[in-house]
Amino acid sequence: MAAFGLEKRYGKVHAVRGIDLSVTSGRCLGLLGPNGAGKTSTLEMLEGLSPPSAGEIRYRGEALGPRFRDEAGIMFQHTALPEHITVRETLRLFSRLYPRTRSQDELIARCSLEEFLDRDSRRLSGGQRQRLLLAIALINDPSVLFLDEPTTGLDPQARRNFWHLIEDIKAEGKTILLSTHYMEEAYTLCDEVAIMDHGQVIALGTPDALLARHFSGVVLQLPAEALPAPESLSLEIRRHHDRIEIETSDVNATLAKLLAANIPLNELRIRGRTLEDLFLELTGEALRG
């Protein structure tokens, strides 16, 4: 699936400003960016639900048509589920909408729905609801699956559980397009990421290649109070509210400087670079969750 010169305008709002994307069959592409970056607008165009203001979209070399609709599955960011019916009945209801469906038992097992099958779908926890919405998106056994911020609002454990389900679905060979503002989610699930900001793609590639292209070295973290006057050390330092971070590609030399200045290192931590750092590097702004 590919898109060229994609744009979306809502009146005066130019939400998507000319982006090119492609995802190969069986791979997972992540659209990553802060609130308002244009991820949902882009996904809705790729899903064939919202006409682009400019640009074109191709699926298996053709414009989006019946074949695409037959082979696509969508998990929306907000979905109203029918009320007063159980999870099992909800699945049955949605199954009737498709000529070809995956077996219910398989869907139930794939999305771990067993324990709440007979519960009213309004009584589900956040994680359970997302698993049901995922099952609904998989009913027609799609080749390409769209997930719009599937774990927003979930607690960390539920988010990780959901990631495992997506990994299993990926292993079935499905193509996945996913939007998220969680860098770790993109890093865990996506073969490629498109980092978006203000309606544009500002970086595109595999997570590791993007990090390697922009960074060398690691980040040393210390509590803010450990370095009362860090400026005097001529190190590359970034201040956060409770800690400072020192970027370095020569850990030995940096540690030697800190030791020479009698900086207490008991609480020193070392971390690698993340997609979060990359966003900060590219835009000068932290990602707003």
Ligand SMILES: Nc1ncnc2c1ncn2[C@@H]1O[C@H](COP(=O)(O)OP(=O)(O)OP(=O)(O)O)[C@@H](O)[C@H]1O
């Ligand atoms: N139907 C609409 N009418 C007018 N403006 C819209 C509409 N949908 C989105 N926008 C605007 O377009 C811009 C991009 O929104 P979009 O929802 O695509 O971003 P997003 O990256 O998905 O954000 P979020 O992470 O909050 O879902 C925002 O400024 C938003 O307010």
